[in-house]
Amino acid sequence: MGKAQSLKHDIVLLLMPSKGVNHKGSGAKLRRFLEICRDLGAIKIGDARLGNEYYQGGQEKMLDNVEDLAVVQAVFTDPKKVAQAIEAVKEADFGLSLVISGLFQEVRRCCAEAGVSPHTINESLGRWGRTDKLPSEEILSLNTMCGHGMVAVGLIKDVVERIKAKEMTPEQGGEELFKPCMCGIFNPDRAAELLRVLAGTDN
C-alpha cells in the first residue's frame, strides 16, 4: 500500500519453483536469478526460505545458501532496470515462475518492453473488519512493505523518534527497518522517503 508516486519506485521481482512440478534442481537457477538482478541494479536481494542478507551474515553467504524450494526476490527502484531484468530472466529460460510486484501500469509496461505477456494478476481489495484498530496510513505503508508483518509498528515508531532526535538519518532508519524483514522484500530507499515525512525532517 502507499501513494502511486512512492510505489512507482518500488518494484519487486520474485522467482520460485512449484513443489512437485519443477522444484528439483531449482536452487542453482534461483541463485543465478539473484546474481542477474544484483548485477542489473537491484537495491536488495533476498531469500524467504533462510532469511535476508543481514540475518545470514552478508550477501555472498545468502547466495551460497540458496536451495531448492527457496522463494527469492529482488527489489528495484528504477523501472528501466526492471524491464532489463525481466528480459534477462526470459533469456535465461529458468522455467520457474516469475512474479513482478508493483503498480500495474508500470509492471505491464516493463513486461511489454521485455516482450513478456502477463499470465495471472493478483489484486488487493484492501482491508476489512476492525480497521479502526489500525495505526495511521503512513505507519501502515512502512509495516506492509514486509509481506510477513515482521516490521513491527513499535519499531517504526522507535525509528521515527530516533530520526527526530537526530540519532539516525532517514536512510539509516530505512536500513534498520529492513533488518527484521526476513525475505528481504522491504525497500529501504522508499522507507527513507516515508520516514522523512513521518519525522518531519528535510534532511
Add this chain to the structure above:
Amino acid sequence: MLIVQDLCIACGQCKPYCPMGAIAIDEVAQIDLDECVECGSCLRMADCPVDAIYQQELVWPRTVRSILSDPLTITEESGISGRGTEEMKTNDVTGRFKRGEVGVGIEMGRPVLGARFRDVEKAAMAMACLGVKFEKANPTTSLMSDPAAGKFKEDILDEKVLSAILEFSIDLSRLENLFDTLNKVAASIDTVFSVSLASRLEPDGSVPADAIMERIGIWHGSNGKINAGLARPMTKEE
C-alpha cells in the same frame, strides 16, 4: 518465546521488535504469552546483551502459532516458508485459478493485529456456506477439522497467529455473493483481514473481475502482483 527473568537487565532492546506488542518492560522484560505469536522476531533481532531470550519447546496446539507466524518456518503441506502457500505465484504451472473464476485470498489478521482462530473460523464457515473448497496445499486448511464446513480443530480456537490465509477459487458469477458475505464477516470479527483476488488474464490482458467490482462498487488497488507466465511445464488450459 520466553525471557529469563534472572538474566534480564530491562534494557528495552527487544520491545520494539515484537509485531504484536507483546513485550512489556517493568523491572524486567516480560512476554505476554497469550499475545505472543511465536514469530521469532525478538530472538533474531533484539541482540539481547545478556542472551535472556530463548525459544521454548513448542507443543500442540501452540505449535500452530509458529507455523503461521514465523516466516522461516517451512510448512509440511507446501514445503515452502513464508505463509506456506504458492497462491497465484505459480499459476502458470499449477493452473490453480482458471479463466471464468477468481482465486480468493483472505488473510485474517493482516495487517498488524493478528488473528485468533475463533475469528478465522467465523470467516471460513461463512465462506464454506458459499460452497467453496479450500486449497489443500495450504497450512491453514490443514488445521481444519471439517473443511467442507470451515470448522477448525477445537483445541486451536484460542491460538493467535500473525496471519492465516483462507484460500479458494470461486466462479466469476458469484463475486457479488462473495462480497456480501465478506461484509457480513467484517462486521462479526474482532480483527482485520486483507482480501486479494487472483485472475487468469484474458488473451487481450483484461481482467473480467474488474468490471464486476466496478459495477458493484468494490475498491481494488492499482498495485499488486503479476505472474509473467515464464514457468514450465505450462499448465494446459481448456
